[in-house]
Amino acid sequence: MISAVEANADGLIGPTHSYAGLSPGNLASSLNKGEASNPRAAVLQGLDKMKTLADLGLPQFVLPPHERPNIPFLRSLGFSGSDAQVLERAWKDAPSFAAAACSASPMWAANAATVTPSADAHDGRVHFTPANLITNLHRSLEHDQTKRALDALFPHASRFAVHDALPSVAHLADEGAANHVRLCRDHGEPGVNLMVWGREAWEHWDGPYPARQTREASEAIMRRHAASGAVLARQGKAAIAGGTFHNDVVCVGALDTLFFHELAFEDTEATKAAIRAAADGFEPQFVEVSTADLPLADAISSYLFNSMLIRVPGQDRLTLICPTETRDNPRSHAVAQGLAASNGPIGHVEYVDVRQSMRNGGGPACLRLRVVLTEAELAATNPAMRLTDTLHARLSDWGRRWYRDSLTAHDLADPALLDETRGALDELTRILNLGGGFYPFQHG
Numbered sequence: 547m548i549s550a551v552e553a554n555a556d557g558l559i560g561p562t563h564s565y566a567g568l569s570p571g572n573l574a575s576s577l578n579k580g581e582a583s584n585p586r587a588a589v590l591q592g593l594d595k596m597k598t599l600a601d602l603g604l605p606q607f608v609l610p611p612h613e614r615p616n617i618p619f620l621r622s623l624g625f626s627g628s629d630a631q632v633l634e635r636a637w638k639d640a641p642s643f644a645a646a647a648c649s650a651s652p653m654w655a656a657n658a659a660t661v662t663p664s665a666d667a668h669d670g671r672v673h674f675t676p677a678n679l680i681t682n683l684h685r686s687l688e689h690d691q692t693k694r695a696l697d698a699l700f701p702h703a704s705r706f707a708v709h710d711a712l713p714s715v716a717h718l719a720d721e722g723a724a725n726h727v728r729l730c731r732d733h734g735e736p737g738v739n740l741m742v743w744g745r746e747a748w749e750h751w752d753g754p755y756p757a758r759q760t761r762e763a764s765e766a767i768m769r770r771h772a773a774s775g776a777v778l779a780r781q782g783k784a785a786i787a788g789g790t791f792h793n794d795v796v797c798v799g800a801l802d803t804l805f806f807h808e809l810a811f812e813d814t815e816a817t818k819a820a821i822r823a824a825a826d827g828f829e830p831q832f833v834e835v836s837t838a839d840l841p842l843a844d845a846i847s848s849y850l851f852n853s854m855l856i857r858v859p860g861q862d863r864l865t866l867i868c869p870t871e872t873r874d875n876p877r878s879h880a881v882a883q884g885l886a887a888s889n890g891p892i893g894h895v896e897y898v899d900v901r902q903s904m905r906n907g908g909g910p911a912c913l914r915l916r917v918v919l920t921e922a923e924l925a926a927t928n929p930a931m932r933l934t935d936t937l938h939a940r941l942s943d944w945g946r947r948w949y950r951d952s953l954t955a956h957d958l959a960d961p962a963l964l965d966e967t968r969g970a971l972d973e974l975t976r977i978l979n980l981g982g983g984f985y986p987f988q989h990g
């Protein structure tokens with residue numbers, strides 16, 4: 547067996563982090579629409595969360611924010627003049643498109659891509675498919691730059707295969723690792739790849755909220771990665787109707803353990819049976835939380851399941867890294883305490899403050915992309931993008947200098963923000979050693 551570790555790559559929260567209510571079906575996003583955000587607090591919270599994981603002994607990487615406001619997108623819609631004029635005209639004539647062009651949504655790296663570790667891939671490479679994220683306009687603008695960022699972090703084609711996103715059509719709607727759970731005995735061994743989909747490509751969908759992942763997209767990704775151990779399961783329709791816009795809002799798994807809400811899957815027994823049948827050499831552990839113990843609405847508002855489930859080096863039982871909102875909700879807190887007090891596979895619970903992201907529906911698990919890497923693969927990553935204490939301090943200082951502590955829709959139309967964000971990203975390019983021309987604005 548080749549030993550492997552689970553690394554996390556988190557999206558560094560961008561300077562335009564804001565509450566624009568852009569995601570129907572994501573209740574936090576709708577609820578907080580129009581509120582003032584605090585991008586400076588947001589980026590520092592995200593960095594501290596990354597440091598917590600690095601301090602626990604998990605390799606931690608930083609994925610750079612994307613260029614926002616996205617002027618090339620607005621130009622493609624016919625807005626012209628100087629960049630400042632493009633921004634101003636778009637806010638005046640097409641505010642919904644302007645808001646989409648300003649979203650800092652690439653922070654939610656769980657949606658960046660679906661990842662297949664080399665132990666599961668036919669050619670022994672780590673495979674990535676950036677998600678096309680076509681369900682929401684603001685997110686559909688991410689995948690090209692996401693591919694660039696993954697290419698920068700995983701530069702060697704002999705070890706890493708970074709694919710293009712699936713075609714950007716509704717039939718192949720894909721939201722990345724937010725709908726993928728990998729179970730295994732040990733990270734370096736072949737695993738079960740649970741792919742959770744919300745609707746079929748040609749199905750008439752009449753739910754109150756969109757189902758963001760199609761079955762056909764999940765199948766295509768497993769096919770192109772030639773991944774072993776695929777299990778496809780339908781997301782619970784009631785869960786989507788209740789505000790579960792990604793499966794990772796009600797389900798998380800690690801190693802042999804799947805932790806999920808009763809409503810997560812349309813057919814829980816069939817899903818469990820399929821996982822058991824696909825598990826080679828290990829017995830999956832199912833930790834299910836009933837609606838009676840935790841109503842779906844509490845699960846969603848407290849994000850108990852949008853936690854990171856990790857094995858801290860040296861510990862046998864798993865650790866759940868929850869948002870502080872879980873502690874603030876009496877029912878969720880009781881479930882979390884019950885886990886730690888039980889003899890089950892989850893033995894420890896810790897809390898992190900990512901409130902700025904949470905108010906847009908992004909918990910600790912949304913902010914990270916998990917990548918299982920062997921030692922040789924880890925050594926082949928871009929060292930400048932790995933979070934050390936020094937990089938944490940440097941990026942915290944960078945954020946304090948460049949980011950505003952309050953941002954409203956009105957501020958997003960301010961042409962000065964264009965210079966600020968570009969100044970920040972220009973400096974970041976040097977800090978993370980991303981090379982010239984990483985961002986479109988750097989092409990001149």
Ligand code: SUG
Binds near residue numbers: 568576649724908913
């Ligand atoms: O896609 N929110 C994101 C949150 C993504 C959370 N990711 C996971 N569950 N893995 C989304 O709905 C809100 C942006 C706004 O409304 O301004 C937003 O895009």
